[in-house]
Amino acid sequence: xxxxxxxxxxxxxxxxxxxxxxxxxxxxxxxxxxxxxxxxxxxxxxxxxxxxxxxxxxxxxxxxxxxxxxxxxxxxxxxxxxxxxxxxxxxxxxxxxxxxxxxxxxxxxxxxxxxxxxxxxxxxxxxxxxxxxxxxxxxxxxxxxxxxxxxxxxxxxxxxxxxxxxxxxxxxxxxxxxxxxxxxxxxxxxxxxxxxxxxxxxxxxxxxxxxxxxxxxxxxxxxxxxxxxxxxxxxxxxxxxxxxxxxxxxxxxxxxxxxxxxxxxx
Amino acid sequence: xxxxxxxxxxxxxxxxxxxxxxxxxxxxxxxxxxxxxxxxxxxxxxxxxxxxxxxxxxxxxxxxxxxxxxxxxxxxxxxxxxxxxxxxxxxxxxxxxxxxxxxxxxxxxxxxxxxxxxxxxxxxxxxxxxxxxxxxxxxxxxxxxxxxxxxxxxxxxxxxxxxxxxxxxxxxxxxxxxxxxxxxxxxxxxxxxxxxxxxxxxxxxxxxxxxxxxxxxxxxxxxxxxxxxxxxxxxxxxxxxxxxxxxxxxxxxxxxxxxxxxxxxxxxxxxxxxxxxxxxxxxxxxxxxxxxxxxxxxxxxxxxxxxxxxxxxxxxxxxxx
Numbered sequence: 001x002x003x004x005x006x007x008x009x010x011x012x013x014x015x016x017x018x019x020x021x022x023x024x025x026x027x028x029x030x031x032x033x034x035x036x037x038x039x040x041x042x043x044x045x046x047x048x049x050x051x052x053x054x055x056x057x058x059x060x061x062x063x064x065x066x067x068x069x070x071x072x073x074x075x076x077x078x079x080x081x082x083x084x085x086x087x088x089x090x091x092x093x094x095x096x097x098x099x100x101x102x103x104x105x106x107x108x109x110x111x112x113x114x115x116x117x118x119x120x121x122x123x124x125x126x127x128x129x130x131x132x133x134x135x136x137x138x139x140x141x142x143x144x145x146x147x148x149x150x151x152x153x154x155x156x157x158x159x160x161x162x163x164x165x166x167x168x169x170x171x172x173x174x175x176x177x178x179x180x181x182x183x184x185x186x187x188x189x190x191x192x193x194x195x196x197x198x199x200x201x202x203x204x205x206x207x208x209x210x211x212x213x214x215x216x217x218x219x220x221x222x223x224x225x226x227x228x229x230x231x232x233x234x235x236x237x238x239x240x241x242x243x244x245x246x247x248x249x250x251x252x253x254x255x256x257x258x259x260x261x262x263x264x265x266x
Numbered sequence: 267x268x269x270x271x272x273x274x275x276x277x278x279x280x281x282x283x284x285x286x287x288x289x290x291x292x293x294x295x296x297x298x299x300x301x302x303x304x305x306x307x308x309x310x311x312x313x314x315x316x317x318x319x320x321x322x323x324x325x326x327x328x329x330x331x332x333x334x335x336x337x338x339x340x341x342x343x344x345x346x347x348x349x350x351x352x353x354x355x356x357x358x359x360x361x362x363x364x365x366x367x368x369x370x371x372x373x374x375x376x377x378x379x380x381x382x383x384x385x386x387x388x389x390x391x392x393x394x395x396x397x398x399x400x401x402x403x404x405x406x407x408x409x410x411x412x413x414x415x416x417x418x419x420x421x422x423x424x425x426x427x428x429x430x431x432x433x434x435x436x437x438x439x440x441x442x443x444x445x446x447x448x449x450x451x452x453x454x455x456x457x458x459x460x461x462x463x464x465x466x467x468x469x470x471x472x473x474x475x476x477x478x479x480x481x482x483x484x485x486x487x488x489x490x491x492x493x494x495x496x497x498x499x500x501x502x503x504x505x506x507x508x509x510x511x512x513x514x515x516x517x518x519x520x521x522x523x524x525x526x527x528x529x530x531x532x533x534x535x536x537x538x539x540x541x542x543x544x545x546x547x548x549x550x551x552x553x554x555x556x557x558x559x560x561x562x563x564x565x566x567x568x569x570x571x572x573x574x575x576x577x578x579x580x581x582x583x584x585x586x587x
């Protein structure tokens with residue numbers, strides 16, 4: 001509880017810092033809107049051109065896009081310490097200052113960064129979710145809301161976990177490793193579409209290694225009343241938990257990595 | 267047992283060499299940053315830790331503060347092994363890094379302090395009284411609502427010190443605290459550190475290149491070079507050992523003709539007079555003065571005070587650092 005309070009207060013302070021430069025902040029927030037709006041346009045154009053994709057209607061595609069957008073940018077907004085700032089925390093020695101305080105390192109890293117400009121991206125995602133829901137005629141009930149919330153929360157943990165791979169490399173090599181971007185940013189671009197449009201190797205990648213299919217596509221299919229790739233319907237509640245699993249494993253590895261932290265000169 | 271116990275501390279770094287032609291893999295080199303360093307520090311001591319750049323000073327401080335894990339040796343601070351029980355250990359210590367900030371850059375420093383209160387879980391009443399005491403001692407009252415980025419270097423160092431002492435640490439590490447400060451700020455900072463040490467018996471360990479810091483503050487000094495401890499004792503003892511060159515400036519009424527000086531004295535005739543340098547161990551000052559007086563009527567004579575920086579430089583040279 002105390003940790004959560006600390007997190008909220010830290011984020012508040014960071015928000016205050018961002019607003020020290022209001023014009024820059026608003027311009028960048030606007031730029032984010034244009035960027036994510038552009039992504040959304042691509043989906044709209046595809047839907048306009050093809051109407052359906054491998055049996056998925058336009059509304060379904062908006063729904064998938066919305067879940068990915070909301071999850072990804074929520075993670076970037078609240079997990080900025082891991083998704084964006086971590087390499088610079090190592091380079092500038094900010095990690096050293098975290099290590100001399102009586103709190104968990106990961107807690108402090110997460111308390112150390114936020115990216116409120118992503119709010120417009122999240123808004124686009126929410127709009128896509130609402131559009132998708134309307135066009136797909138989803139009949140909402142409490143259970144479906146629960147599964148949607150679970151799916152988004154677990155996807156956030158998954159994305160955070162994947163970015164932590166990069167952070168762990170960073171502890172050893174000081175510089176960031178671009179290769180990992182293939183499954184983080186690459187995963188976002190690929191998995192905003194339903195997984196079964198892809199060939200088997202890609203499907204395997206996003207089910208076993210970076211299980212977006214488990215945290216997003218299975219529960220989303222269930223909410224859309226579609227067959228779950230031949231799996232029983234209870235799996236829609238269980239498979240998203242793989243996100244928490246990835247996060248837990250990465251947290252353990254992260255702390256092992258910190259033990260071998262070498263610090264930078266001063 | 268002493269408060270800080272360090273036995274045979276070792277730390278290696280693997281450094282990758284530059285890429286050589288015709289080789290696919292870069293060669294690695296192991297650098298021994300610390301080779302079996304041992305020392306102990308009692309509660310309430312004020313210790314200066316000096317040595318040339320790259321001697322291993324910061325590495326020692328980083329190990330003692332729990333940032334780095336050593337490759338060998340034993341360390342306990344108040345009975346705790348820093349890197350094994352990091353959280354329990356760092357509750358009792360404060361660290362000020364000369365060149366990196368612990369506070370938040372863009373917000374008023376009071377906000378940073380209130381966040382530190384939450385991080386260290388300091389009870390509100392204790393926090394308020396301590397903050398009041400520190401802000402008045404460090405002359406920060408006027409600056410509390412100013413963002414850190416708008417503070418001058420001296421003000422920022424004072425703000426950092428306040429932040430690192432809010433939780434009443436028993437041990438304070440200072441890594442080059444006076445770097446880049448003007449004379450007034452330096453003196454104020456030293457006074458404050460003395461006060462903190464007197465008032466609360468806070469053990470203070472500081473690394474510095476500024477010998478005046480050591481002279482003003484530290485009863486004890488440790489010299490580190492090439493990862494080894496080379497000296498540990500009183501500053502005065504260290505200086506006497508390396509007090510090998512002294513300078514005298516002298517001016518005569520008329521040109522002194524029969525000035526005869528023993529070997530080992532360097533003599534330099536300048537427009538302003540004569541500059542001499544000698545080794546007090548070979549030629550006692552009284553003897554030299556007698557010789558100088560015999561040579562003619564002295565109109566001006568200055569014995570230059572021993573320059574600590576020169577002495578330390580001589581020591582580094584002699585020890586091949």
